[in-house]
Amino acid sequence: MLNIKQEALAYDLGEDWSQKKISLLEQKDVIEDNLLKQISAVLKIPVEAFQNFNEEQAINIISNTFHDTQGLVNYNPTFNNNPIDKLIQLHEEKIVLYERMLREKEEMMQRLEKLIK
Known part of the structure; x- marks a missing residue:
């Protein structure tokens, strides 16, 4: 959904990670909380967006992450x-x-x- 390549995510997570490891992680049904928090921090997405994943709900959570308190969008992708x-x-x-x-x-x-x- 974010168009982030597995290689880029692996690089951001650190030297213990590889594209293959990210690919295997994507296939898991359950991800440990500490790992989920680490990925959440790297992607700058709330952990809730991953838990009980629902595409529409995740889009709303991600979208709301980029709103300020007045409801105006702060995130302007180029x-x-x-x-x-x-x-x-x-x-x-x-x-x-x-x-x-x-x-x-x-x-x-x-x-x-x-x-x-």
Whole structure:
């Protein structure tokens, strides 16, 4: 509903997370409260939007999150219609993921070296 990629959510949750782990999490029927709170904080969505999920209700909760006390919308998303900007953004995301992959590879190599010794 928020158009957030699994890779982006995994990155925001920290180095213990991966796209695959997010995918598996999405398939779970029950998510632990502490994990739900962490995801809620990252997505800036109330925990209630996840509990007893109902698409229409979730939209209302998410929508109400972005209203101030006077009922005026504070959230004004900007839509990027410039393909060059989108291409640059995707390239930057790719670089971040590549650097993370290199770090993970280096960590794996260190672990393998320790095992060999």
